[in-house]
Amino acid sequence: MNLVERKVPALDEQVFEARVEPGAEVVVIRKPGFRKRYATYATRYGSIDRVLVDPATGREVEVPPGAAHFLEHKMFDKPEGSILERFAQLGASMNAYTGHFYTVYLFSVVEPFEPCFQLLLDYVQDPRFTPESVEKEQGIIGQEIATAYDHPTQRLYYDFLEAMYRHHPVRDWILGSPESIATLTPELLETIHRTFYHPANMTVCVVGDVDPERVVAMVAEDLARRHLAPRPRPERRLPAEGPDLARPAVERRMAVSRPFVQWGVKFGAFPPDESGLRAAVLGDVVAEALFGRLTPWYEEQYRRHVITDRYWFGLSVVPGAAHWEVGGETGDPEAFTAACEQRLGEALSEGLDPGVFEAVRRKALGEFLAVLDSPEELAHGFLTDRFLGWDFYRRLDVLEALDAETATRWLREHADPRRTVRAAVLPREEVA
Amino acid sequence: MNLVERKVPALDEQVFEARVEPGAEVVVIRKPGFRKRYATYATRYGSIDRVLVDPATGREVEVPPGAAHFLEHKMFDKPEGSILERFAQLGASMNAYTGHFYTVYLFSVVEPFEPCFQLLLDYVQDPRFTPESVEKEQGIIGQEIATAYDHPTQRLYYDFLEAMYRHHPVRDWILGSPESIATLTPELLETIHRTFYHPANMTVCVVGDVDPERVVAMVAEDLARRHLAPRPRPERRLPAEGPDLARPAVERRMAVSRPFVQWGVKFGAFPPDESGLRAAVLGDVVAEALFGRLTPWYEEQYRRHVITDRYWFGLSVVPGAAHWEVGGETGDPEAFTAACEQRLGEALSEGLDPGVFEAVRRKALGEFLAVLDSPEELAHGFLTDRFLGWDFYRRLDVLEALDAETATRWLREHADPRRTVRAAVLPREEVA
Structure with a gap:
């Protein structure tokens, strides 16, 4: 195990880091005396990532606005039921959020940590989408978008970004539009997952009173059984954005x-x-x-x-x-x-x-x-x-x-x- | 010192309590390893307390709606400047909030704890109001109320309470109304403070890695120099509220x-x-x-x-x-x-x-x-x-x-x- 403890000068922080095959970063910030354990599994993929190179074919594929957020929602949903319920049965709170350049899956629990952590590691690497469930989600998120369009501060936020940026995709709604998410299919979601959820693009971060070696071992165990080939981290492709405004x-x-x-x-x-x-x-x-x-x-x-x-x-x-x-x-x-x-x-x-x-x-x-x-x-x-x-x-x-x-x-x-x-x-x- | 450590069975909590003359409760919840120290000074006085017995005269005095929230705002404001700045100079964050049955003053700081705590203990027991500053605040809070009247969820909240309760003052706006706060004077605010901010009505609660004995000693020191006579806690007077709704x-x-x-x-x-x-x-x-x-x-x-x-x-x-x-x-x-x-x-x-x-x-x-x-x-x-x-x-x-x-x-x-x-x-x- 290549676990490295980092000293943070002037702070009494215990930060441990490891790289786990095929390329996942694992960070443990140990907090002795804290009851709650908080774990996140995050990918460098968010709403601004609008093009990918399919690792299976080498082809460039356009990613529609809102895909990252949509995929986040779909990850909870497995044919056998919702992940939410499984965390609830363990007494844990779980959640996820999508930003411009990240998607983060998380839970917090006092006890038991290990089954929750195992569940997190597993479900984020387990994409199973059916046409029916994608269609159902298009209805739900379509409604979410319609509601957001009616929110004054949401409109203000994106009006502002659209005025400030001419090309940078930060100007697009994280939720996408009803039209853009309507183009999503199980196949496209799987391609996105295969590209951006490869461990080389992801970071596990656990904060709390946990054993760093055990955390790293659990990540290694989970990833080993998936037999994923190592791969370089996907490069982020962004259009050039100059200093000019779209409009003042x-x-x-x-x-x-x-x-x-x-x-x-x-x-x-x-x-x-x-x-x-x-x-x-x-x-x-x-x-x-x-x-x-x-x-x-x-x-x-x-x-x-x-x-x-x-x-x-x-x-x-x-x-x-x-x-x-x-x-x-x-x-x-x-x-x-x-x-x-x-x-x-x-x-x-x-x-x-x-x-x-x-x-x-x-x-x-x-x-x-x-x-x-x-x-x-x-x-x-x-x-x-x-x-x-x-x-x-x-x-x-x-x-x-x-x-x-x-x-x-x-x-x-x-x-x-x-x-x-x-x-x-x-x-x-x-x-x- | 009458400091008592309480064991909380099944929890590894260190809770210390003391009563400090003339009647303040002091609670310290020790959190070894926590960097931040969080201190509150709270009174059992909020928006539902609409009548008081003046300890100076024994007379019953009506308290207008919104007085608790108004008083909270005025406590920050001293003739020599705002308390906010003094906490900021110490690197601390301070705040306060008024609810239906409490007003809470608080700060959080990593370092230095003692000057911040001293400042908290002092300013909450130091009412100095001028007619000019009360008038200025009436303008500011009057505007705050006008804004709140325009907020759909605020209106919903109080419409709901007014429908549910026939008599209980929980149905009144915590902010009061422009008319009710217009009746406040420095004298009335002082009477309210004298009644409800007497230490017998208050609880100091500190959470963090602090020395409980030192905390209690600091409270005792602060209160000793004020020479306040002991007094029973003011009784809360509430109108009887039956099961009937005001309207469904x-x-x-x-x-x-x-x-x-x-x-x-x-x-x-x-x-x-x-x-x-x-x-x-x-x-x-x-x-x-x-x-x-x-x-x-x-x-x-x-x-x-x-x-x-x-x-x-x-x-x-x-x-x-x-x-x-x-x-x-x-x-x-x-x-x-x-x-x-x-x-x-x-x-x-x-x-x-x-x-x-x-x-x-x-x-x-x-x-x-x-x-x-x-x-x-x-x-x-x-x-x-x-x-x-x-x-x-x-x-x-x-x-x-x-x-x-x-x-x-x-x-x-x-x-x-x-x-x-x-x-x-x-x-x-x-x-x-």
Whole structure:
């Protein structure tokens, strides 16, 4: 067994890693004293992966929007019944989620760990789809999509992305469309599974008070009996996305009581190396320093009812693209956008306030350390950073070395005030 | 020091309790190995407390709706600046929340614990209100209320409560109304604080890797310098609420794309004793067995689009009142209500399915144990049970002893199919 224990300097973390034939990564973050065991089985495959090379034929195959999410749903469903019930019988909670660049299957349980873990390893590698069950799912997810189309914040989210990106598939709905998922067949789903769920493309991550050697042995045992040939990890193919916006502003009317707005800044891609990780940490902290609740700016906008209790902001990163988003329900969408533009403009010309920046940096440090106590957040952070080519634990070192001056320099290099986008959902016109 | 360590049988929990002059309860749940320290300072005072006896004069004073939430907001605000900033400078996250029968102030921090804890103990016992700051807050919260009035699920929630309860103040908005909070003055807020924030009415609860003796000593030190006279805990005064509903159904039209509906069953009060705790555990588990995601019923309603991804259900308990609520966005509010009524009717006549019940009970056991790893959830569960007169850890024993037969008996005794309520928010009529 090639199990390696990693020391994380300055943190009392016990991180074990192994590579298991034919290529799966296994990570165990041991948490002595924790009752709950949390396990994830994740693939580097999400909604932005829209083309594959079929390992059986070598041919390029187009993947319709929404396929990753659809496949996730279908994985629970076996001819003999739902996986959900089998986890429930073991007293475990199970779930899964699909993002732009990952699909994650997970469970948490106090006891018994091993049968649950075995079940997870097995069902994710066990694709069995019938035409009837695919058809049934097309009805269910078609309805889910129709419902999502009616949700103001969902519409806002994708209107915003479609305005910001010209080519990058992050602009497409993770759910797909009723038309795109209608093209899915059992055969295509199997091809997608064969390509993207090959162990070489996947990472198992267990957080909790478990025996790392036993975890690795169980993964090895499960994979050995599948006799899968080793294969390189599939390459991700993405269209080139330049700095230009699709369009700077977009709005739509819906059945809402008050307007929703989202403003944002388009960055270039954050690469899978140290500079990318640094950009990700800086992007988080600087967003907080500009738009966070600790700023006098926030307080002022809140008092003016430009910002309300429904308010959000943050950095969003996927392979090949990154942006800030600042949004919420607002009394005045124009004032909201103007306040964001002005805030960015002032920070670019005057630099970041060192006092606010230091408070925000300390808060971020505290939050980073707190994540280490939360198996769900830790596994998610570790996996997404891993899939972006970064080492999650390095965030601590980056955070520790930051100051307002460095952050201002970063902001000036990365945030171009000509690359801002505004999307709004407005109430329907009043009818007399 | 009268520090007592409690053993929780079958659980490896270290729970320490002390009573500190003049009457504060201090609870420390020690979590060796946890990095984050989570501290709460909570009072048995919430939105349902609508009358007080002024300890200074002995006179009865009416408390306007929304006062508890308003006071919570004002506690952050000191003439020299916001408490938020002081926690931020210490690298801590702070927050507070007001419920029907509690107000909770909290922070979480990795390091340094003691200055943060000192700050929490101090600011919650340090009411300083100016007419200007009260007036400013009336503007801010007035706006918050106006926004909440426009939120379909908020309206649904209170429409439902107003239909279910005739007298119990759980039917009033926690936020109050613009008119009710307009009557608040610095003097009234001080009287409320003097009454309900007396240490005899409060509980400090710290979860994390801390020294219990040091925690108790710090509370004692803080309270000693305030020279507060001992006093009995204020009695909670609630109007009698009988089994009758205010009305069985209510609906309103709003700017929404799809209907929202909430159906529920009115129970009697769950008393502050073993029978009440048992009812609370049973109410949770039976709701899950009837309306949860593990039931074929749920699957069927989901497939029929009667239930969508926005779906919720559960037991709600406050002193003097308890009910179930089952709600969500739906394609068909009539079908939703009919499905709930039918589900309850069948369970009453045929009894609960033992297989589903056992799966649900195991899930609940697992979730209970998982809460012990989550400082936020543990402190919240411990405090709310304490304030309802129950021992949170006893839930485990109750859960372990349950079976479908007992649960069916409980259901037949407590769930009266004539005491069901339905509230709906419907889209505005289409305009041609």
